[in-house]
Amino acid sequence: MVLSSAPLPSIPPGGLAALPAVQLNERHEALLQAALAEAGGPLPWRIRKKAEARDLLALSQLARRLVVQQLDLRETLRALLFLNVSIPLRPGGHGEFLVGNYAVLGLSYPQEALCKQLPGFAFLEILAPEGVWHANVGTFPGQRLCLGAQLPAGIRVKELVLMAYGALTMQTVQIDEWDSAGVLNAEAALWWQQNTARLPLSRVPFLGTEDLEP
Amino acid sequence: MSLSYETNFQVIAPAAPAPSEAAERNARLPHFLGLRAAAGPVLNTLRAAVVGTGSVGRNVALHLARLHPAELYLVDRGCFKAESLLTQPTGPEDVGQPKASSTGRFCQAISPYTRVHVYDGGVERLLPTALADADVVFLATDNLSAEVEVGQRCLNLRRPLLHASVHGETLVAQVRCFENTEGAGPCPACGFGSAEWAALSQETTFSCEGSATGSTAATVATQPTLSVSFLCSLAADLALMQMLRLVLGLGKSVSDCMVQYCGYTHQVVVAPLKRNAACPCDHVAWDTAAPPGSSPTWTLRELLVAAKLDTADLTGVSVAVDDLVFTESGQCRTCGTPQSVQRFVRQGHPAATCAICGDAVIGAPFFTHRPVPAALVAGLLDHPLHALGAEHAQGVVVRGPKHTVLFRPVAHAASCTRR
Numbered sequence: 001m002v003l004s005s006a007p008l009p010s011i012p013p014g015g016l017a018a019l020p021a022v023q024l025n026e027r028h029e030a031l032l033q034a035a036l037a038e039a040g041g042p043l044p045w046r047i048r049k050k051a052e053a054r055d056l057l058a059l060s061q062l063a064r065r066l067v068v069q070q071l072d073l074r075e076t077l078r079a080l081l082f083l084n085v086s087i088p089l090r091p092g093g094h095g096e097f098l099v100g101n102y103a104v105l106g107l108s109y110p111q112e113a114l115c116k117q118l119p120g121f122a123f124l125e126i127l128a129p130e131g132v133w134h135a136n137v138g139t140f141p142g143q144r145l146c147l148g149a150q151l152p153a154g155i156r157v158k159e160l161v162l163m164a165y166g167a168l169t170m171q172t173v174q175i176d177e178w179d180s181a182g183v184l185n186a187e188a189a190l191w192w193q194q195n196t197a198r199l200p201l202s203r204v205p206f207l208g209t210e211d212l213e214p
Numbered sequence: 215m216s217l218s219y220e221t222n223f224q225v226i227a228p229a230a231p232a233p234s235e236a237a238e239r240n241a242r243l244p245h246f247l248g249l250r251a252a253a254g255p256v257l258n259t260l261r262a263a264v265v266g267t268g269s270v271g272r273n274v275a276l277h278l279a280r281l282h283p284a285e286l287y288l289v290d291r292g293c294f295k296a297e298s299l300l301t302q303p304t305g306p307e308d309v310g311q312p313k314a315s316s317t318g319r320f321c322q323a324i325s326p327y328t329r330v331h332v333y334d335g336g337v338e339r340l341l342p343t344a345l346a347d348a349d350v351v352f353l354a355t356d357n358l359s360a361e362v363e364v365g366q367r368c369l370n371l372r373r374p375l376l377h378a379s380v381h382g383e384t385l386v387a388q389v390r391c392f393e394n395t396e397g398a399g400p401c402p403a404c405g406f407g408s409a410e411w412a413a414l415s416q417e418t419t420f421s422c423e424g425s426a427t428g429s430t431a432a433t434v435a436t437q438p439t440l441s442v443s444f445l446c447s448l449a450a451d452l453a454l455m456q457m458l459r460l461v462l463g464l465g466k467s468v469s470d471c472m473v474q475y476c477g478y479t480h481q482v483v484v485a486p487l488k489r490n491a492a493c494p495c496d497h498v499a500w501d502t503a504a505p506p507g508s509s510p511t512w513t514l515r516e517l518l519v520a521a522k523l524d525t526a527d528l529t530g531v532s533v534a535v536d537d538l539v540f541t542e543s544g545q546c547r548t549c550g551t552p553q554s555v556q557r558f559v560r561q562g563h564p565a566a567t568c569a570i571c572g573d574a575v576i577g578a579p580f581f582t583h584r585p586v587p588a589a590l591v592a593g594l595l596d597h598p599l600h601a602l603g604a605e606h607a608q609g610v611v612v613r614g615p616k617h618t619v620l621f622r623p624v625a626h627a628a629s630c631t632r633r
Binding site: 042125 | 412493
C-alpha cells in the first residue's frame with residue numbers, strides 16, 4: 001500500500017470539527033459518489049451516511065497515515081481502512097513480541113448506532129495483520145477492537161477512527177484483566193501489566209507524520 | 215408454562231377452564247356516552263402489550279386484565295425487591311419473583327378468558343416482530359433505552375403506543391399517546407433533548423465477554439422510580455383512560471397527544487405531540503403482507519416481487535429475517551480455515567461446518583450483515599429461505615427505495631374460551 005506522498009493540506013481552522021469544509025480530491029470524490037449511487041435506507045439515514053463518509057474521506061486527506069480503500073453505503077456504512085500505526089503483535093499468542101507498522105481495519109457503522117448505545121467491539125475489526133497482541137483486541141471470531149465499555153449513542157465515525165488509533169498505539173488502554181468491561185484478551189492484558197515500560201507504542205498524534213516513511 | 219417458540223414469550227396456562235362463576239365483564243361495564251358500537255366485541259378481541267410491569271406497568275396490566283381482553287403480552291427484565299412494596303401493587307410473597315411472570319399469573323387469575331404471554335427479559339431481546347400482534351402497546355419503563363427501543367418498534371409496526379410516566383418530585387403523571395399509523399408522526403425519542411441523549415449514553419455498560427459470541431452482555435443502570443404509589447397508579451389509570459378512548463373512539467381523538475396531571479395545581483394539560491425532524495430514529499412505518507406460500511418455501515425473489523420491487527435492479531433494497539444475520543464468510547474455530555458461508559445465522563451461533571476438520575465455522579464480524587443488501591445475495595434469490603438457514607422465519611422485512619414491507623405468516627390461533 002503506497003501512502004500518499006503529496007503535500008498534506010493544511011488543517012482547516014476549527015480542526016477536525018471543520019472536516020466538512022475540506023475539499024475532497026478527485027479520488028475521494030469519485031469513491032464517495034460511487035458509494036452514494038448505491039446507498040440504501042430511508043432518506044435521513046442516507047444523508048447521515050453521506051456526511052459520515054465524507055468526514056472519513058476528509059480525515060484521510062488530512063492524515064497521511066489513513067487511506068480509505070473501499071466504501072460501502074448500501075445499508076450499514078462499511079469501509080475498508082488502511083492505517084499506518086504502531087501495533088503490538090505476538091504471532092500465535094506466544095511468539096516473539098513485535099511492533100508492526102500498519103493495520104487494515106474493517107469499519108461497520110449500522111443505522112441503530114444513531115440512537116442506541118452499541119458495544120465497544122461493534123464497530124471495528126482488524127483484518128490484518130494477524131496475531132495482534134492487545135488487551136482490547138479479541139482473537140476469535142475475528143480480531144475485534146473494543147473501544148470501551150460505554151460509547152455514546154450517535155458516536156461519529158471520525159471519533160471511532162481516532163479512538164482506534166489511540167487504542168492501537170496504546171496511548172489509551174484498558175489492561176485490568178479482572179475488568180471484563182473492556183478486555184477482550186485477558187492473557188494479553190496480564191502480559192501488558194507486566195510490561196508497562198513498553199507503553200505507549202507511539203506518542204505520535206494521529207495527524208503527526210514523524211513515524212511515517214517520507 | 216408452555217413455551218411459544220415463535221416468539222420469545224412464554225404462555226401462562228390457565229389454572230383451570232374458565233369457571234362458570236367467573237365474573238362477566240359486562241356485569242359492570244357502563245354504556246359510555248357517545249359509544250358508536252358495542253364495547254364488548256372490541257374488548258373481547260383486544261390484544262395489549264405492556265413493557266415494564268413495575269410501579270406503573272403492573273397497574274396497567276391489572277386494569278387491562280379486568281377488561282378481559284383476548285391477549286396480554288407482558289415484558290420486564292426485573293424482579294421484585296423489598297423496595298417494590300413501597301410503590302407497586304405487590305405483596306411480600308412477590309419479592310424475588312420475576313415481574314413479568316408474577317404479573318402475568320395475577321392477570322390470568324383475574325381473567326381466565328385472557329391468553330397471557332410473558333417475557334422475563336429486556337424488550338430489546340425480543341424478536342423484531344414480537345409486538346406485531348398487539349393492538350396497543352403500553353410503555354412503562356424506567357430507562358431511556360427501552361423508550362427508544364419500544365418507540366422504534368411500534369413506529370415500524372404501526373402499533374399505537376401509550377407511554378405512561380411520573381415525576382415524583384412535582385407530583386406529575388403523564389401519558390403520551392403515539393398513533394403510529396404513519397412514520398411521519400412523533401415517537402418518544404422525538405422529545406429527547408441533549409440531556410436525555412447524554413443520560414441514555416450512560417445507561418448501558420457492555421461487557422466484552424460477549425464479543426466472542428456476538429452477544430451483548432450488558433448491565434443497564436437505571437434510577438429506580440422515585441414516587442409515591444398513588445402517583446404511579448394515577449399514571450396507569452390515565453393510560454387506561456386514553457386506551458379506552460382510543461379503541462372505542464370515545465370523545466375527541468387522543469392520537470399524538472399528551473395528557474399531564476399535576477398534583478400541586480390539580481391542573482390537567484392536553485397538548486399535541488409533534489415529530490422532531492432531527493430525531494435519529496427510523497421514522498419508517500412498515501406495510502404488512504402475507505408472504506407468498508408457506509414459510510419454509512419462500513424465496514427472496516418471491517418476497518421482492520410480492521413487495522413490488524424490481525429484481526433486476528437491487529439498488530437500495532435490503533432484507534432482514536427475524537433477528538438473524540447474513541454471514542458471507544467465516545473461520546473454523548479449530549483449524550482456522552477461512553471459508554464461504556452465505557447463510558442466515560443466529561448471531562454468535564455456528565454458521566457452518568468446516569469442510570476441512572468438521573468443526574464449527576463462526577462468521578467473520580466484518581462480513582456479517584443485518585440487514586443484508588439484496589445485491590449481496592443476488593445469486594441466492596431463488597433459494598428457499600429454509601435452504602439459507604432461515605427455517606423458522608417469523609418475519610422478513612424487505613426494504614425498498616420507497617417503501618418497506620414486513621412479511622409474516624397469518625396470525626396465530628385465537629385465544630382460549632370466548633364468551
